[in-house]
Amino acid sequence: MESQSPRITLIGKPGCHLCDDARAVVARVAAELGVGWTELDITRDESLAEQYWEQIPVTLVDGRRHDYWRVDEARLRAALR
Template sequence: MDGMFGRTKKKSGPRAVTLIGKPGCHLCDDAREVVAKVCAETGAVWEEKDISQDEELYRAYWEQIPVVLVDGEQHTFWRVDPERLRRALGA
């Protein structure tokens, strides 16, 4: 809690969303559309990472792609619910 204002402190700056997927993945294409739209609406920044180019991501998430992280923490996988993502981003 921030004693001066009586509210919980949030991470400074915009929220960050990471989409982890691979080329040719139709679920990844669907997730990209949802992530791009929700981030545009909420002011969050987002990036996409190719699981086939990162061995650590491959080991961690191969059976779950697409995976969405919010501020570095796993938010969801396979299908992205736009309303749930908006809530996670504080919108």
């Protein structure tokens, strides 16, 4: 994860294979475009769990929901430009 202010937030949980796939896409795109990202674990935040439990992984771009279940790499790149 980058140390700069994150533009991408990945919301997921441990043991989630879709989250693992999403993490790989987010990390790759963030590194290539030089943007920061962070990851939040719904098992550690009750309000996130209530909001996103059935949609994880969820990606936010600049604080707004962008994708859920799967991360479309082309769409993520376009949103960050």
